[in-house]
Amino acid sequence: MGAYSDIVALLDSWLLHLAAERKSAQTLKTYGDGVRAFLRWCEAEDRPPVLDRPTVNAFVSALLDHGAQASTARSRQLALRRFSAWLADEGEVDTDPLLTLRPPKLDHKVVQELDDDQLRALIKACKGNDLRDRRDEAIVRLMAETGVRAGEVVGMSVADIDLKRCEVVVRRGKGGRGRTVPIGPHAARAVDRYVRARRTHRLAQTPALWLGDRGKGFTYDGLYVALRHRAERAGIPNFHPHVLRHTAAGRWLAAGGSEGGLMAIAGWSRRDMIDRYTRATSERRAAEEARRLSLGDL
Incomplete structure (x- = not known):
């Protein structure tokens, strides 16, 4: 995995960084869950957990193919993009390979209001x-x-x-x-x-x-x-x-x-x-x- 060989430890460091920025507990949970879901998928698919466009796109496609809501897939992908950007900012990788990755389109759900x-x-x-x-x-x-x-x-x-x-x-x-x-x-x-x-x-x-x-x-x-x-x-x-x-x-x-x-x-x-x-x-x-x-x- 190269620069990502210690990805679990880097995840803990990222969450510590977010906590220092006073991100909410819900944000920390959402981002952490997104990266951990990616790691579980990589393990199940016997793929190295590399944060590059092909791997992340395959992960998102798998989520959607297995019935995940578009909003869930978007949230998971956002967590990976933010994590990748932090790795680049911290010098853990040379560049951010997910910098221009576009988020999946959301379905325009209509939430019924209570009368x-x-x-x-x-x-x-x-x-x-x-x-x-x-x-x-x-x-x-x-x-x-x-x-x-x-x-x-x-x-x-x-x-x-x-x-x-x-x-x-x-x-x-x-x-x-x-x-x-x-x-x-x-x-x-x-x-x-x-x-x-x-x-x-x-x-x-x-x-x-x-x-x-x-x-x-x-x-x-x-x-x-x-x-x-x-x-x-x-x-x-x-x-x-x-x-x-x-x-x-x-x-x-x-x-x-x-x-x-x-x-x-x-x-x-x-x-x-x-x-x-x-x-x-x-x-x-x-x-x-x-x-x-x-x-x-x-």
């Missing part, structure tokens, strides 16, 4: 007086109103909540960009109820805002399991927490909110993200707008 009835049913499925009930309702209301990412929610601390101002602070959004997000009185009340219930938790003195049951902390996986359970109780099929981000974006525009405001609230820096996140309901909003405009009334 108002489904959203009410999801909130109702969280009703109760124990800590889990109050936590899950607060999270659902927060995500459905503001569109904050699941990872951003999990990373919140108690200090990030200002209920007097009805604001939450996202300290480290995607790309390291933080922002302050306003919340309405219903979400603020739900968060307040949770915070008061949180006082009896074994980890009440720790900084993390969201805590798990049975005296545990609260991770992304914990959020996924908790909200998936609530969605099942509400009769909502194929639920994923990311649906709430799509729902928040669609509801914002449907209520007459500006695109610039949505970008600021959601933490987006590119205009095309609006189209990506609201594609499922764009035609319906356009039809409603056309009826309001009544351009045929001559």
Whole structure:
């Protein structure tokens, strides 16, 4: 393998470098998983794990041939491209052979947003007086109103909540960009109820805002399991927490909110993200707008 003979050790060094750059835990996991998947494939195929275009292209093709989503293949390839670029920057290889490698095209998936009835049913499925009930309702209301990412929610601390101002602070959004997000009185009340219930938790003195049951902390996986359970109780099929981000974006525009405001609230820096996140309901909003405009009334 030449310069790549110690690729496993180099992977550990790269992840250490990313941690020093304050990349999120989810980013570290995604990149690490991508490179490790490549190494497993090379071993299974009895191929040397060389980061060159033919080998990486064959790896990506194998992923797609075995039914992987295009987004998964793109994520795996991105991890390898970033790893290869770091190896070149660190002088571990002379040049980056993946520098001009193009990512696989993504399928334009349409993620269905929750309608108002489904959203009410999801909130109702969280009703109760124990800590889990109050936590899950607060999270659902927060995500459905503001569109904050699941990872951003999990990373919140108690200090990030200002209920007097009805604001939450996202300290480290995607790309390291933080922002302050306003919340309405219903979400603020739900968060307040949770915070008061949180006082009896074994980890009440720790900084993390969201805590798990049975005296545990609260991770992304914990959020996924908790909200998936609530969605099942509400009769909502194929639920994923990311649906709430799509729902928040669609509801914002449907209520007459500006695109610039949505970008600021959601933490987006590119205009095309609006189209990506609201594609499922764009035609319906356009039809409603056309009826309001009544351009045929001559």
